[in-house]
Amino acid sequence: MNWALVLDLLGTFFFALSGSLLAAQRGYDIIGSLLLGSLTGLGGGVIRDLIIGRPPVAFDQPIHLVAPVAAAVLVYFVAAGVERHSRPLLIFDAGGLALFCTTGTATAMNAGMNPVAAALLGVTTGVGGGLLRDVVANRDPQLFNPSDLYAVPAFLGAALTAALWYSPLPTPLSTFIAAALVFVFRVLSLHFRWRIPHARAGAQESSP
Amino acid sequence: MNWALVLDLLGTFFFALSGSLLAAQRGYDIIGSLLLGSLTGLGGGVIRDLIIGRPPVAFDQPIHLVAPVAAAVLVYFVAAGVERHSRPLLIFDAGGLALFCTTGTATAMNAGMNPVAAALLGVTTGVGGGLLRDVVANRDPQLFNPSDLYAVPAFLGAALTAALWYSPLPTPLSTFIAAALVFVFRVLSLHFRWRIPHARAGAQESSP
Amino acid sequence: MNWALVLDLLGTFFFALSGSLLAAQRGYDIIGSLLLGSLTGLGGGVIRDLIIGRPPVAFDQPIHLVAPVAAAVLVYFVAAGVERHSRPLLIFDAGGLALFCTTGTATAMNAGMNPVAAALLGVTTGVGGGLLRDVVANRDPQLFNPSDLYAVPAFLGAALTAALWYSPLPTPLSTFIAAALVFVFRVLSLHFRWRIPHARAGAQESSP
Numbered sequence: 151m152n153w154a155l156v157l158d159l160l161g162t163f164f165f166a167l168s169g170s171l172l173a174a175q176r177g178y179d180i181i182g183s184l185l186l187g188s189l190t191g192l193g194g195g196v197i198r199d200l201i202i203g204r205p206p207v208a209f210d211q212p213i214h215l216v217a218p219v220a221a222a223v224l225v226y227f228v229a230a231g232v233e234r235h236s237r238p239l240l241i242f243d244a245g246g247l248a249l250f251c252t253t254g255t256a257t258a259m260n261a262g263m264n265p266v267a268a269a270l271l272g273v274t275t276g277v278g279g280g281l282l283r284d285v286v287a288n289r290d291p292q293l294f295n296p297s298d299l300y301a302v303p304a305f306l307g308a309a310l311t312a313a314l315w316y317s318p319l320p321t322p323l324s325t326f327i328a329a330a331l332v333f334v335f336r337v338l339s340l341h342f343r344w345r346i347p348h349a350r351a352g353a354q355e356s357s358p
Numbered sequence: 359m360n361w362a363l364v365l366d367l368l369g370t371f372f373f374a375l376s377g378s379l380l381a382a383q384r385g386y387d388i389i390g391s392l393l394l395g396s397l398t399g400l401g402g403g404v405i406r407d408l409i410i411g412r413p414p415v416a417f418d419q420p421i422h423l424v425a426p427v428a429a430a431v432l433v434y435f436v437a438a439g440v441e442r443h444s445r446p447l448l449i450f451d452a453g454g455l456a457l458f459c460t461t462g463t464a465t466a467m468n469a470g471m472n473p474v475a476a477a478l479l480g481v482t483t484g485v486g487g488g489l490l491r492d493v494v495a496n497r498d499p500q501l502f503n504p505s506d507l508y509a510v511p512a513f514l515g516a517a518l519t520a521a522l523w524y525s526p527l528p529t530p531l532s533t534f535i536a537a538a539l540v541f542v543f544r545v546l547s548l549h550f551r552w553r554i555p556h557a558r559a560g561a562q563e564s565s566p
Numbered sequence: 567m568n569w570a571l572v573l574d575l576l577g578t579f580f581f582a583l584s585g586s587l588l589a590a591q592r593g594y595d596i597i598g599s600l601l602l603g604s605l606t607g608l609g610g611g612v613i614r615d616l617i618i619g620r621p622p623v624a625f626d627q628p629i630h631l632v633a634p635v636a637a638a639v640l641v642y643f644v645a646a647g648v649e650r651h652s653r654p655l656l657i658f659d660a661g662g663l664a665l666f667c668t669t670g671t672a673t674a675m676n677a678g679m680n681p682v683a684a685a686l687l688g689v690t691t692g693v694g695g696g697l698l699r700d701v702v703a704n705r706d707p708q709l710f711n712p713s714d715l716y717a718v719p720a721f722l723g724a725a726l727t728a729a730l731w732y733s734p735l736p737t738p739l740s741t742f743i744a745a746a747l748v749f750v751f752r753v754l755s756l757h758f759r760w761r762i763p764h765a766r767a768g769a770q771e772s773s774p
Contacts, residue, residue, distance in 0.1 A: 183557035349599035391765035
């Protein structure tokens with residue numbers, strides 16, 4: 151069984167769900183839902199593959215398209231009671247973030263990148279799809295929300311995956327462990343409203 | 359005569375016109391008009407070529423730069439009576455969409471992609487330039503407007519081009535036929551305000 | 567000494583400063599500052615390298631990551647008295663623009679591109695990072711501000727670098743001269759509020 155593909159499809163599905171849910175909240179039509187879900191689910195991986203210099207898997211292996219189609223269909227039928235709540239969008243986004251920052255790093259290590267670049271590419275893969283989603287939906291990116299340490303678990307997960315690469319653990323297992331830790335960390339940070347310091351020392355409140 | 363180049367230049371010119379017209383409506387200066395036109399006209403093709411893995415033709419064949427320059431000059435001299443109307447922008451955008459979703463698919467088939475990926479890349483090429491235009495001009499993308507089935511003709515045109523690839527018709531002819539059908543479909547959908555279902559079942563009105 | 571690397575790191579640092587300063591003005595946290603600085607400082611170069619078809623140096627040579635880290639740290643400690651003024655952001659942005667439009671052109675000429683494409687890629691490199699910065703921070707791009715001829719010095723600097731390529735001057739020297747001229751031109755244009763004609767003839771005032 152191809153674990154890398156399974157984890158990739160799962161991450162794509164989670165991110166696509168977050169995109170299609172946002173589309174439902176915004177009143178987009180079903181094709182807009184499919185497009186925003188696809189961009190969110192596949193965008194980070196396309197950027198990752200372009201930087202690595204290989205054909206983007208979203209185009210090379212059409213099975214990746216199943217995930218955004220399934221997400222758009224699911225949102226179409228179950229979103230009626232959901233679209234006024236922000237929590238499901240955040241949870242699915244956390245799942246996609248956890249999987250993509252770790253599998254992105256592992257993919258880059260596999261491609262022979264140095265560990266620092268691999269971790270950076272993992273972060274890019276993890277936050278890229280959600281950033282594209284927010285940018286094209288014309289809203290302030292969740293990535294830069296100062297009351298939400300969105301990128302911190304991505305950095306930790308990417309660094310952990312790069313470090314575990316040198317451990318005796320098989321890569322699918324270490325990637326899965328890192329992804330699970332990222333997901334738990336992310337959900338806890340949302341629940342307990344963890345924060346980190348502002349971009350400048352002494353800033354006690356965010357600008358209007 | 360190189361039909362692929364002619365169709366590509368024509369699509370670039372139409373999209374560049376839509377970008378330069380938007381620039382005129384926004385009060386940008388002439389260089390902003392040239393840049394927004396170039397991004398709209400050449401952006402979809404650059405994304406297409408990066409995903410295929412070949413040098414972007416916009417840079418490899420500088421003749422492509424003629425189209426946005428001509429569009430910016432034309433808008434400079436004739437836009438005075440035009441810039442308060444949204445119709446010309448929509449028509450030129452429809453022309454660019456029709457040509458790029460079909461030529462993008464044909465280019466991908468030529469590069470050896472499977473038909474599903476080729477059609478997806480055709481859609482990406484068709485909607486990419488206009489999406490970039492709307493994102494950098496900081497407005498809600500036309501692509502996601504729920505009262506406008508913008509992406510549907512692109513999907514149909516890309517699928518038709520991929521299907522006609524296996525017909526005995528020569529590629530320039532089948533591409534041109536598909537593009538003409540997409541353009542007619544797009545203009546009719548604008549005129550008769552055709553719509554498709556919302557992203558979630560039961561949504562009767564769009565969100566505020 | 568590798569002058570190309572020094573100029574590239576300096577441009578990355580200037581652009582990253584502009585990104586981190588904007589993050590401080592917006593009330594982002596320190597990781598948001600690092601991310602926005604990295605995107606601004608490294609984004610133009612990544613686009614340049616993807617179009618040339620080589621591994622992006624930001625990932626291939628991790629020393630490039632030093633610049634955005636230094637910028638975020640600097641902004642953290644010194645931004646307290648700065649973040650309400652727009653002038654430092656404009657000056658640092660001008661430094662990044664001057665260096666990237668010239669080094670981007672020189673890099674493309676080195677890679678064997680024709681002079682027109684090389685100059686276009688220089689402009690893309692120069693304005694790309696700042697455009698990404700403004701787009702993801704969800705503000706109207708400085709690039710399209712009709713009361714600021716932002717892109718004009720980039721065009722002049724890229725064209726001058728491509729022309730000087732055929733002079734007997736060594737490339738580092740000619741690139742540095744072109745960059746210095748672009749910087750001076752840019753700062754003068756800001757100080758004296760130089761403008762160029764609007765996107766359409768007869769437009770005497772910008773749209774609201």
